[in-house]
Every structure is written in structure tokens, then in C-alpha cells.
Amino acid sequence: MRAVLIGLALLLAAGTAAFAAERAADLTLTGAMTGQDHQTYREVPFRVPAGVTRLTVRFEHTGQDQRSVIDVGLRDPARFRGWSGGDKAEVTISESEATPAYLPGPIPAGPWTLILGVPNLRKGAEARYTARIFFERGTAFGGFYDAPLKTTPGWYRGDLHLHTGHSDASCASRRGAKVPCPLYKTVEAAEARGLDFIAITDHNTTSHDQAMRELAPYFDDLLLIPGREITTFQGHANVFGPEAFIDFQLGSPRAPDMASILSEVEKAGGLISINHPGLPSGETCMGCGWTAKVDFGRIPMIEAENGGALRQSQGGDFLSGLAFWEARLNAGYRITGVGGSDNHNALMDPAEAASVGSPTTVVHAPELSQPAILSALRAGHVFVDLKGTRDRLLEVTAEAGGHSAEMGDALSAPVGAALAVHVHVAHAAGGHLAFAGTGPLPKLADAELTSADETRSYSFAGDGRPHWIRIDVRGPDGNLWLLGNPIYLNPAARTAR
Ligand SMILES: [Zn+2]
Ligand SMILES: [Zn+2]
Structure with missing residues (x-):
């Protein structure tokens, strides 16, 4: 049942991205201007029904060949909402962000006005306009x-x-003072690191969505995903995807328990990931460790590696979320393990843990789009590159009974079934493979990686019981280089998908 609901939410999310191209308009306003309208304004009224959270206008007009120009602006029942002139064919307004030139905020029901200005229409000329809302x-x-x-x-x-x-x-x-860092600095650092996507996860707010709306058309090779870090006194969790407010005041009547926060996240189609659960919670880091009671069947992701924790433990494991994640895997939950830098200074230094891209989460997705990346994260088609290199690769597949599974997938392996695990690692010479998981793991012969492109295959027999198996790559000092995600053998129903 839950899987069906999530599928529906993803479908809705995917639909929103390309809605303008596919959906019929809710309102279409058409009209004609003539030379008599030259250098005048026309106000075209329309009604917005109750319950609207985003309003989008697509505007076009004829007569460009005669240098006819029609400018566009909007007014809501109470105030002016923006003016894009003749510059933009599509404008959108939501509560937290809007096309630059427009003011974000609630979309009140009632009489709105499409303001049309006519800087130029020649005598005897006509321009027909269409506004699809x-x-x-x-x-x-x-x-x-x-x-x-x-x-x-x-x-x-x-x-x-x-x-x-x-x-x-x-x-x-610019003059060397310590100031709140503008969002574009983080985006530029991610570009410099060669990343394909980033989520901005400021604490509890979504005010950054407006800056992301403005930067997205310019950074058209770096997918910007809206997020926020729900920051409570009993733990932190990132939510990716929605822009809607989600109340974080855990323990207050607004959000009595973590289950009520999860319900809000699920309703909004958000993807939630528990952050840095291995950090202590106390006066040095208030609410940082995860102490909230929660049904882990509702948790699709855990941040197994956090840049800030890696920096504090100097690359070691003692503050990482790895043990916390593995304990849930051992309990039978299917939860994707991810990484995040938790960067707080927009700096990009590959040698520095917690700089932008350290660690990097690497996702196997059918395309680079928000719905595809979030869906692949949820599915666990993921490894974490702790050093944030540009090219290290870890591909793991398992085969049994004619079926194949990649990281994050499930595979049926009955008693005695021949099970093969195939590993492909690139650009990790000097490291070695390491198995993790439960049940009968094959012996790792030939684990040293000596060239830039290596493949290995291991075979063993299934025992019919639920297990998770994972392959990681570790450096010569034993520290993790690449953290894989599990393949689940004969999983029980206890799953967050
Ligand atoms: Zn945090
Ligand atoms: Zn954080």
C-alpha cells in the first residue's frame, strides 16, 4: 500500500516539472490590440479559485514582424505582484518563490489582473495575444x-x-568580514567540483528557494534540488523535493511527535533522510544525534557519512552514521545510505572533509532531473564517494535464478541457489574491496585493486534467508573510499519502499 502511495507521489512530482508543456490551461485569455492601443495599458481580469498554491502564466502574441510589443504584469486582489515587460514567455509564482520580476507569496483567491502594456503598435497593425493560466x-x-x-x-x-x-x-x-554566505557561492563551488546536482538544505526554512529559482536557468548543467534540514531537539533530517512548509517544532502542539512530521513529509511527496545520526547530542552539538522515536519503516534514507563528522573524526568511523544505518539494515529495513558534506562555508577544497562535494553521493539514474534523482535515491541505486573524486566508480550487481539486481534492489536466492556478485570499480587503484552484510559472505580473494579499471566476480550459494550484502572500497589505511549500498537477498516485508 505504501509503495503504491509513494509511486503516486513521484508521478505527481514528475508531472509538475513538465506540466506547462503537457497540461491544458485552466484559463485562457485572448484578445486583440490595434494601433489605437499604442502606448496604453489594458487590464484583463481573471478569477483565481481557492486552494491554489502556484500560478503560472504563459503569454504569447502575434505581430512581432511589425515590431508589435505587448508587456505583461500581474496584480492580485490586494497588491501588485510583478512586471516582466516583454521579456518572459512564462512566469510562475508560488508561496516561497517566483520568476524573478515577481513577488513570491500566497496565491489569494479572488479577482486578479493581467496587466498588459503596449509600448509599440503601428497604425493599422493588429496583435492578437493569448495568456494561458x-x-x-x-x-x-x-x-x-x-x-x-x-x-x-x-x-x-x-x-x-x-x-x-x-x-x-x-x-x-569582499572586504574580509564574516558574513552570511550568498547562495550563489555554494552553487559556484559545486560547479567547480564538477557535481551534477546539489540540494540546498538550510535549517527549517525554504527562503533559499527564491535564490535557487533565480540561479537555475543560468546553472543549466547543475541540477538544483530544493531541500531543507528539519532541525529538531531530537535529531536532524533532510527533506528533498517539496517547497511547502513542514513544521519542525517537535514536542509542541504543532508537531507532537516525529510520526506527525513524517506524515507532513509524505503528504508533500518529500524524500526524507536522517542526518548525522552518529554525532553525540548534548551541549557541544544540540539535537545532532538521533534520539527521536520513529518507525524506521517510514525512513527511506540515512546519511551514513557526513562531512562534518568525517572532519571531526579525521576520516575515521567513530562519528559516522554507518553503525546506525547498519543496525537498521540488520533489523530488516531497506534504507538507502547516502553522504552529505554539511558544508557551512561555500568552500571547495578536495583535500578537506566537509567542503562542498566531500563526500559526494553518486546516483545511477535514467536522466538528470529532480524526479529521476530522487527516485533513484529512494531506490538505493547509490554509492558514496567519501573523497569526492570526479571519477571513482563502484558498480555492483548480483545474479540468481536468471534475475539480476543492482545496489538497492532485492533478489530471491533460495537455499542452494547459485548466487553471483559482479563488481566493477574504476579509478580506485591502491584500494581494496571489502564485503559487509549478514549471512554467508563469500571469501574475498583478489581484493586488491591495482589498475584504473577492474572487474571481479564472486559466487556462493544462497541460504534462502533474508540478508543484505554490500561491497565497499577501502584505502590502504582501512578508511572508506567508496561506500556501497546493499543488495537485499530474500527481503522480509519490512521496508521503507
Ligand atoms: Zn544537522
Ligand atoms: Zn546540516
Whole structure:
């Protein structure tokens, strides 16, 4: 049942991204201007029904060949909402963000006005205009783009945990003062790191969505995903996808328990990931460790590696979320393990843990789009590159009974079934493979990686019982380089999918 609901939410989210191209308009306003309208304004009224959370206008007119120009603006029942002149064919307004030139905020029901200005219409000329108006309701959000940034399947690299001046990130101003860091600095750092996608996850707010809306058309090779870090006194969790407000005041009547927060996240079609659960919670880091009671069957992701924790433990495991994640895997939950830098200064230094892209989460997705990346994250088609390289690759597949599974997938392996695990690792010479998981793991012969492109196959017999198996790559000092995600053998029903 839950899987069906999530599938529906993803479908809705995907639909939103390309809605303008596919959906019929809710209202179409048409009319004609003539030379008599030259240098005048026309106000075209329309009604917005109750419950609208986003309003989008697509505008076009004829007569460009005669240099006819019709400018566009909007007024809601109470105030002016913006003016895009003759510059933009599509404008959108939601509660938290709007096309630059427009003011974000609630979409009140009632009489709105499409303001048309006519800077030029020649005597005897005519220009016909069409304004198609789209209303969206509800909290699902498909992202800032109408089309995928890349349409090819591949491994896409990203950082899922980034702060800006919209919460507690700071950087040096032009004159060297410590100031709240503008969001574009983080985006530029991600570009410099060669990332394909990033999520901005400021604490509890979504005020950064407006800056992301403005930057998305320019950074058209770096997918910007809206997020926020729900920051409570009993743990932190990133939510990816929706823009709608989600109340974080855990323990207050607004959000009595974590289950009520999860219900809000699920209703909004959000993807939630528990952050840095291995950090202590106390006066040095208030609410950082995860102490909230929660049904882990509702948790699709855990941040197994956090850049800040890696920096504090100097690359070691003692503050990482790995043990916390593995304990849930051992209990039978299917939860994707991811990484996030938790960067707070917009700096990009590959040698520095917690700089933008350290660690990098690498996702196997059919295309580079918000719905595809979030869906692949949920499915666990993921490994974490702890050093944030540009090219290290870890591909793991398992085969049994004529079926094949990649990381995150399930595979049936009855008693005595021949089970084969295939590993492909690139650009990790000097490291070695390591198995993790439960049940009968094959012996890891030939685990040393000596060349830039290596493949291995291991075979063993299934025992018919539920297990998870994972392959990682570790460096010569034993520290993790690449953290895989499990393949689930004979999984029980206890799953977050
Ligand atoms: Zn946090
Ligand atoms: Zn954080």
C-alpha cells in the first residue's frame, strides 16, 4: 500500500516539472490590440479559485514582424505582484518563490489582473495575444526545470547537504568580514567540483528557494534540488523535493511527535533522510544525534557519512552514521545510505572533509532531473564517494535464478541457489574491496585493486534467508573510499519502499 502511495507521489512530482508543456490551461485569455492601443495599458481580469498554491502564466502574441510589443504584469486582489515587460514567455509564482520580476507569496483567491502594456503598435497593425493560466494545488513540486538537464542514463554525482546564508553558513565578504554566505557561492563551488546536482538544505526554512529559482536557468548543467534540514531537539533530517512548509517544532502542539512530521513529509511527496545520526547530542552539538522515536519503516534514507563528522573524526568511523544505518539494515529495513558534506562555508577544497562535494553521493539514474534523482535515491541505486573524486566508480550487481539486481534492489536466492556478485570499480587503484552484510559472505580473494579499471566476480550459494550484502572500497589505511549500498537477498516485508 505504501509503495503504491509513494509511486503516486513521484508521478505527481514528475508531472509538475513538465506540466506547462503537457497540461491544458485552466484559463485562457485572448484578445486583440490595434494601433489605437499604442502606448496604453489594458487590464484583463481573471478569477483565481481557492486552494491554489502556484500560478503560472504563459503569454504569447502575434505581430512581432511589425515590431508589435505587448508587456505583461500581474496584480492580485490586494497588491501588485510583478512586471516582466516583454521579456518572459512564462512566469510562475508560488508561496516561497517566483520568476524573478515577481513577488513570491500566497496565491489569494479572488479577482486578479493581467496587466498588459503596449509600448509599440503601428497604425493599422493588429496583435492578437493569448495568456494561458495554470493553477496548481497541493504540495508536490517537480523542481525548477521544465525538462531534464541530461537525458542519458548514467552515474550522477551530487552533494545532498549544503547550508548557505539562509541558515548558518558564512564566508568572507569582499572586504574580509564574516558574513552570511550568498547562495550563489555554494552553487559556484559545486560547479567547480564538477557535481551534477546539489540540494540546498538550510535549517527549517525554504527562503533559499527564491535564490535557487533565480540561479537555475543560468546553472543549466547543475541540477538544483530544493531541500531543507528539519532541525529538531531530537535529531536532524533532510527533506528533498517539496517547497511547502513542514513544521519542525517537535514536542509542541504543532508537531507532537516525529510520526506527525513524517506524515507532513509524505503528504508533500518529500524524500526524507536522517542526518548525522552518529554525532553525540548534548551541549557541544544540540539535537545532532538521533534520539527521536520513529518507525524506521517510514525512513527511506540515512546519511551514513557526513562531512562534518568525517572532519571531526579525521576520516575515521567513530562519528559516522554507518553503525546506525547498519543496525537498521540488520533489523530488516531497506534504507538507502547516502553522504552529505554539511558544508557551512561555500568552500571547495578536495583535500578537506566537509567542503562542498566531500563526500559526494553518486546516483545511477535514467536522466538528470529532480524526479529521476530522487527516485533513484529512494531506490538505493547509490554509492558514496567519501573523497569526492570526479571519477571513482563502484558498480555492483548480483545474479540468481536468471534475475539480476543492482545496489538497492532485492533478489530471491533460495537455499542452494547459485548466487553471483559482479563488481566493477574504476579509478580506485591502491584500494581494496571489502564485503559487509549478514549471512554467508563469500571469501574475498583478489581484493586488491591495482589498475584504473577492474572487474571481479564472486559466487556462493544462497541460504534462502533474508540478508543484505554490500561491497565497499577501502584505502590502504582501512578508511572508506567508496561506500556501497546493499543488495537485499530474500527481503522480509519490512521496508521503507
Ligand atoms: Zn544537522
Ligand atoms: Zn546540516
